[in-house]
Amino acid sequence: xxxxxxxxxxxxxxxxxxxxxLAAARTAGLPGSRAVDVMLALHELxxxxxxxxxxxxxxxxxxxxxxxxxxxxDAGPAGPDPWLCQxxxxxxxxxQAADRVSVVTGPAGSKVTAVFSLPLPQAGxxxxxxxxxxxxxxxxx
Amino acid sequence: MTDVSLLEIxxxxxxxxxxxxxxxxxxxxxxxxxxxxxxAQLTGGSRHLIVDLSDLRFADSASIRILLVAHRALRAKGGxxxxxxxxxxxxxxxxxxxxxxxxxxx
Numbered sequence: 001x002x003x004x005x006x007x008x009x010x011x012x013x014x015x016x017x018x019x020x021x022l023a024a025a026r027t028a029g030l031p032g033s034r035a036v037d038v039m040l041a042l043h044e045l046x047x048x049x050x051x052x053x054x055x056x057x058x059x060x061x062x063x064x065x066x067x068x069x070x071x072x073x074d075a076g077p078a079g080p081d082p083w084l085c086q087x088x089x090x091x092x093x094x095x096q097a098a099d100r101v102s103v104v105t106g107p108a109g110s111k112v113t114a115v116f117s118l119p120l121p122q123a124g125x126x127x128x129x130x131x132x133x134x135x136x137x138x139x140x141x
Numbered sequence: 142m143t144d145v146s147l148l149e150i151x152x153x154x155x156x157x158x159x160x161x162x163x164x165x166x167x168x169x170x171x172x173x174x175x176x177x178x179x180x181a182q183l184t185g186g187s188r189h190l191i192v193d194l195s196d197l198r199f200a201d202s203a204s205i206r207i208l209l210v211a212h213r214a215l216r217a218k219g220g221x222x223x224x225x226x227x228x229x230x231x232x233x234x235x236x237x238x239x240x241x242x243x244x245x246x247x
């Protein structure tokens with residue numbers, strides 16, 4: 001699957017990364033406030049990789065018909081610390097913002113995936129189409 | 142590493158007290174700068190600080206925690222830290238962190 005965004009990052013590129021994530025989330029069809037949530041959450045994951053992981057990492061966003069799947073990987077020896085899941089900390093924010101979060105840690109590093117549901121344009125369109133045909137049917141004598 | 146900081150901090154006073162105005166973006170690369178300014182206010186005897194967030198477009202959990210630490214230190218002296226006019230992105234960070242009730246926001 002072709003990613004919507006595939007970007008290496010380190011401490012010097014966190015700010016431009018935020019801009020690219022926000023643009024990618026909007027382009028993928030998320031409404032403004034949800035796109036901001038994606039940006040806020042992915043910044044926290046990237047910052048965790050920089051601070052507690054390998055110092056750099058890779059962010060990959062792919063989309064399906066219904067979801068935006070955002071994975072942050074780093075080659076650090078340990079996964080995210082459990083205390084990061086407390087209120088006020090980065091992973092807490094990610095868990096509040098995303099629809100699903102998973103963390104995989106292994107000898108090669110860690111991968112945190114945050115999934116955001118996309119709005120369903122098909123449902124909206126068919127509902128409108130249904131309403132339009134009902135209107136036109138009623139207009140026929 | 143870029144030499145230009147993402148964050149600009151100015152300290153002034155208005156009738157309600159000392160105002161620390163943040164502008165730009167505040168993240169893990171600027172937490173040292175932010176805590177230095179707030180620590181200087183604390184050691185300078187401030188008990189109450191107003192942090193003007195009107196021009197701050199982004200704040201992450203690391204920088205919000207700096208504000209929370211300063212708030213707790215000020216509260217221990219009988220004062221507190223008040224956040225004023227947060228940008229929607231920053232207000233959202235506070236909500237998602239679960240800190241919008243712990244820090245005073247207006």
